[in-house]
Amino acid sequence: MSHSSTSPLAGPTTSTPALQIRGLGKSFPLGGLFSRASLRALHGVDLTLGRGEIVALVGESGSGKSTLARCVARLEKPSSGAILIDGVDILKRDRFQASRAFRSQLQMVFQDPFGSLNPAHRIEHFLRRSLAIHGKGGSSEQEIQRRLEELMVTVGLQADMLNSYPHELSGGQRQRVAIARALAVEPQIILADEPTSMLDVSVRIGVLNLMRKLRDDQGISMLYITHDLASARYLADRTAVMFAGELVEEGESLDLLANPAHPYTQLLVSAVPDPSRAGSYDPVRRAELRQAVMASTNCAFDGDPNQPCSAEEPVRHQVGDPKNSHWVRCHLYQPWAGADGHALASEPTLATERTHMKASA
Amino acid sequence: MTVSQVSFGSHEPILEVKNLTVRYIGDTRSTTAVDRVSFSIGTGEVFGLAGESGCGKSTIANSIMRLLKDPATIAGGTISFGGKDVLAMSPEELRRFRWQDVAMVFQSAMNSLNPVLTIGEQIVDIFTTHAGYSRRESLRRAGELLELVRMDPARLKSYPHQLSGGMRQRAVIAMAVALKPSLLILDEPTTALDVVVQQEIMAQIKDLQRELGFSVLFITHDMSLMVELSHRIAVMYGGRIVETAKAQDVYANPRHPYTRALMGAFPPLSGPRVPLTGLPDGVKFRNIADLSEVAPGHFVAPVDASAPMNDSVNLEGAAR
Ligand SMILES: Nc1ncnc2c1ncn2[C@@H]1O[C@H](COP(=O)(O)OP(=O)(O)OP(=O)(O)O)[C@@H](O)[C@H]1O
Ligand SMILES: Nc1ncnc2c1ncn2[C@@H]1O[C@H](COP(=O)(O)OP(=O)(O)OP(=O)(O)O)[C@@H](O)[C@H]1O
Numbered sequence: 166m167s168h169s170s171t172s173p174l175a176g177p178t179t180s181t182p183a184l185q186i187r188g189l190g191k192s193f194p195l196g197g198l199f200s201r202a203s204l205r206a207l208h209g210v211d212l213t214l215g216r217g218e219i220v221a222l223v224g225e226s227g228s229g230k231s232t233l234a235r236c237v238a239r240l241e242k243p244s245s246g247a248i249l250i251d252g253v254d255i256l257k258r259d260r261f262q263a264s265r266a267f268r269s270q271l272q273m274v275f276q277d278p279f280g281s282l283n284p285a286h287r288i289e290h291f292l293r294r295s296l297a298i299h300g301k302g303g304s305s306e307q308e309i310q311r312r313l314e315e316l317m318v319t320v321g322l323q324a325d326m327l328n329s330y331p332h333e334l335s336g337g338q339r340q341r342v343a344i345a346r347a348l349a350v351e352p353q354i355i356l357a358d359e360p361t362s363m364l365d366v367s368v369r370i371g372v373l374n375l376m377r378k379l380r381d382d383q384g385i386s387m388l389y390i391t392h393d394l395a396s397a398r399y400l401a402d403r404t405a406v407m408f409a410g411e412l413v414e415e416g417e418s419l420d421l422l423a424n425p426a427h428p429y430t431q432l433l434v435s436a437v438p439d440p441s442r443a444g445s446y447d448p449v450r451r452a453e454l455r456q457a458v459m460a461s462t463n464c465a466f467d468g469d470p471n472q473p474c475s476a477e478e479p480v481r482h483q484v485g486d487p488k489n490s491h492w493v494r495c496h497l498y499q500p501w502a503g504a505d506g507h508a509l510a511s512e513p514t515l516a517t518e519r520t521h522m523k524a525s526a
Numbered sequence: 527m528t529v530s531q532v533s534f535g536s537h538e539p540i541l542e543v544k545n546l547t548v549r550y551i552g553d554t555r556s557t558t559a560v561d562r563v564s565f566s567i568g569t570g571e572v573f574g575l576a577g578e579s580g581c582g583k584s585t586i587a588n589s590i591m592r593l594l595k596d597p598a599t600i601a602g603g604t605i606s607f608g609g610k611d612v613l614a615m616s617p618e619e620l621r622r623f624r625w626q627d628v629a630m631v632f633q634s635a636m637n638s639l640n641p642v643l644t645i646g647e648q649i650v651d652i653f654t655t656h657a658g659y660s661r662r663e664s665l666r667r668a669g670e671l672l673e674l675v676r677m678d679p680a681r682l683k684s685y686p687h688q689l690s691g692g693m694r695q696r697a698v699i700a701m702a703v704a705l706k707p708s709l710l711i712l713d714e715p716t717t718a719l720d721v722v723v724q725q726e727i728m729a730q731i732k733d734l735q736r737e738l739g740f741s742v743l744f745i746t747h748d749m750s751l752m753v754e755l756s757h758r759i760a761v762m763y764g765g766r767i768v769e770t771a772k773a774q775d776v777y778a779n780p781r782h783p784y785t786r787a788l789m790g791a792f793p794p795l796s797g798p799r800v801p802l803t804g805l806p807d808g809v810k811f812r813n814i815a816d817l818s819e820v821a822p823g824h825f826v827a828p829v830d831a832s833a834p835m836n837d838s839v840n841l842e843g844a845a846r
């Protein structure tokens with residue numbers, strides 16, 4: 166199983182990204198045995214995770230974020246595409262999946278902390294196993310014990326919880342165990358699926374800071390799946406937006422959230438709860454916006470001759486300053502000439518504009 | 527305690543929790559997870575419960591539902607629902623109480639559906655056993671419920687493992703509102719939902735709630751969402767309530783240092799990235815005193831002025 170490019174010594178050149186996802190597709194069969202219906206969970210996803218880079222993946226519930234992570238972690242078999250870790254296509258390596266080498270390279274924090282910890286084991290068991298994967302299993306018992314306690318403290322848990330069973334822990338405590346379990350391996354890549362959704366903000370900030378520190382100190386690359394846009398902005402270098410199984414926009418986090426270009430991203434940003442406008446939720450306006458988003462993607466790349474994109478060649482439009490590598494993919498999005506890329510100012514205009522465009526198309 | 531008399535509007539409280547204390551007795555670790563907690567929820571009121579991870583929120587919810595299992599013991603206090611003593615209910619009374627009077631969306635919702643039954647079968651089950659509807663009628667209503675939580679009714683045929691995390695949460699929310707309970711307990715119901723769907727569902731629940739007049743106990747870590755949706759809020763720390771007031775008062779004028787840290791720790795959505803610290807290391811509140819009223823309807827646990835955390839609580843980035 167030893168492959169030159171996975172060994173840290175004969176390591177790949179620094180220019181090889183830690184993770185490259187190319188044209189990833191995944192369909193799930195639907196219905197009974199004889200049904201040919203299928204659900205397209207992912208379609209043509211390209212995403213790169215640089216070394217020591219943190220990329221946030223945000224998007225609609227059900228848009229395929231977990232499926233993407235599960236494909237990369239080889240828990241799900243993609244229907245098409247390639248996944249390269251350190252430049253090596255892992256899909257071509259059959260039994261690599263279960264190997265210790267793979268797990269020491271890549272760890273996943275699962276979305277559901279209630280389903281992901283085997284109830285039969287004490288917390289200590291999970292962390293010990295991770296230390297063993299990392300190769301620290303052979304250290305002295307004293308050393309291991311010290312490391313276990315240290316891990317608990319870094320995620321803000323008391324060391325005496327090592328003896329607890331998962332059912333004795335609160336939701337947020339389990340989430341932190343799941344994070345500690347991934348960290349203990351000291352992998353090169355962490356895929357974290359909503360790792361902090363059950364933590365109160367002050368603990369959450371601590372965990373986010375810890376994730377950033379690991380990146381800074383050890384060069385770990387992370388895919389951070391979240392619904393919390395503020396934390397994506399706080400932690401991630403880049404943010405990618407997923408909608409209906411496709412990436413529709415990506416860019417430097419601050420720029421993307423300040424100048425969202427895709428109608429879905431705009432909808433998302435505008436919906437972030439804000440206590441200062443409590444009670445301002447307007448279902449009618451929201452429904453209109455949503456309609457506009459749906460209309461703009463339902464017919465994505467359907468070969469409409471009036472639209473600049475086609476099914477064969479969807480276009481990535483650059484948004485704003487090229488240094489932010491901010492792009493949006495949407496056949497209805499047309500950057501205004503001379504509007505310095507920061508198009509699509511206010512929502513209502515957007516809604517009417519889109520409807521209008523559709524009607525006249 | 528006076529706090530329990532303050533509730534939304536002029537209505538009778540539907541739920542009253544008084545001096546509730548819950549302990550988990552273990553061989554290695556014993557925890558007082560809930561420590562002399564009192565609050566009440568008025569009819570038609572949305573009551574938010576926030577606090578540190580592990581401070582006892584789910585334990586309170588489970589106590590109200592009478593779902594605490596060994597080694598948990600209710601060491602003191604009372605819970606009354608519509609004037610009835612919940613802690614004294616017979617198994618027969620509990621059966622009715624649990625689905626029809628009070629329904630709960632568990633924090634583990636994603637993991638709490640029956641894996642071998644489709645979503646449709648599970649919702650239909652609730653209707654046929656508890657409401658006595660025909661299968662056909664139940665199926666129609668099940669479809670409506672999914673629409674309510676923004677899911678395609680075609681998903682009635684899906685098994686839980688075929689749904690995303692957020693879809694499973696939505697299915698469970700649909701099941702909880704199925705029988706139109708008088709009290710709905712939501713324990714972190716939207717952790718896997720994007721903000722758009724989250725707002726839509728919470729707006730739906732609020733509409734339903736206004737229409738049907740039920741009450742909601744809403745547990746979440748999302749302070750913005752909580753402030754937007756709740757009438758009143760209680761903030762907990764280490765098993766105790768440290769502050770409770772009208773939502774806007776907690777938001778605009780948080781008094782307890784922990785509440786302030788909670789409110790101040792939102793990373794902002796605009797401006798430069800500023801490093802945040804949350805609660806600085808070593809800040810712990812101990813021996814939290816009983817609440818006292820600092821303004822009408824605004825109760826705070828007094829913080830000993832000489833305690834070290836008073837000046838070390840870092841509110842950096844608290845600018846809202
Ligand atoms: N095993 C499966 N069988 C059939 N369909 C599946 C399966 N797993 C996922 N899906 C479908 O794939 C789509 C994407 O699901 P996924 O879990 O990736 O979404 P997500 O973006 O993680 O959503 P959330 O934010 O709600 O967790 C959904 O429509 C889901 O129903
Ligand atoms: N079965 C149990 N045995 C022992 N201790 C338990 C048990 N269940 C919960 N605890 C402890 O009780 C405390 C309160 O737990 P609870 O689940 O109520 O917290 P919570 O406020 O809901 O936290 P979170 O926001 O993380 O879900 C925690 O410290 C937890 O470790």
Ligand SMILES: [Mg+2]
Pocket residue numbers: 230231232276358690691692
């Ligand atoms: Mg998911």
Ligand SMILES: [Mg+2]
Pocket residue numbers: 335336337583584585633713
């Ligand atoms: Mg909980």
